[in-house]
Amino acid sequence: QVQLVESGGGLVEPGGSLRLFCTASGFSFSDYYMSWIRQAPGRGLEWVSYITSSGDGMYYADSVRGRFAISRDNAKSSLYLQMNSLRADDAAVYFCARVKNYYDNDYWGQGTLVTVSS
C-alpha cells in the first residue's frame, strides 16, 4: 500500500536551517509529482511547494520562495525540503503528499513537526 513517511523535523533557532525527508513506498515514485504542505499549530493547511515527477520543475508559495528548496531522488523514492533562514512563522507540521492527476493530493504522510524558537 502507499506509504509516505516524513522525518527531519525538530527544534531550530530563527535564521537556522533544517532538511526534511519524505520516504515513499508502495507506488512508482518516479511517476508522480509530490507536494509539501504545512499546518501551523491550531491553524489551517498551507501549501508550501511541489515538484514535477522528473524533478525538473519546482514551484513554491510566495511565503517560502528563495528560502526553501524542494528536491527528489527517484532512485531512492525520496522527497526533500531544504529550509533555510527559518522564521517563527515557519513553525508547523510539514506533510508530504502525492499529487494525483487533477493536482489533488491523494496520499499524505503523518507529518513532521518543525519548531522555530530561540
Added chain:
Amino acid sequence: EIVLTQSPGTLSLSPGERATLSCRASQSVSSSYLAWYQQKPGQAPRLLIYAASSRATGISDRFSGSGSGTDFTLTISRLEPDDFAVYYCQQFGSSSYTFGQGTKLEIK
C-alpha cells in the same frame, strides 16, 4: 492569488442530518482542480473529492461535491459520528495551490 473562503466556519449538526459546506473562490477556478479534504485531530488530511465532484477511492457515496466557477459545495448526507471533523477545500491554478480556512463540523 485565488482566495478560497469557506462557510460556515463552524457547523453544528446531529447524526443523521445533512451537511452542506460552501467554498467560494475570489475568481473562477477550474472545476478539474477543486478538491475537498477531511481532517481529524492529530491526523493527516484525507482526500474526499477531486475535480469538484469525483469521489476519491474508498469514500462513501454519502459524500458528494458540486459546483463550478467560483462556488463549490461539499454535501454529506446522513451524518455519521465519524464525519465530525474539519473540512478543507483546495484549488490548483497558475502553478500554485490555495486552501480554504476550513469548516469545522461539530456534533450538536
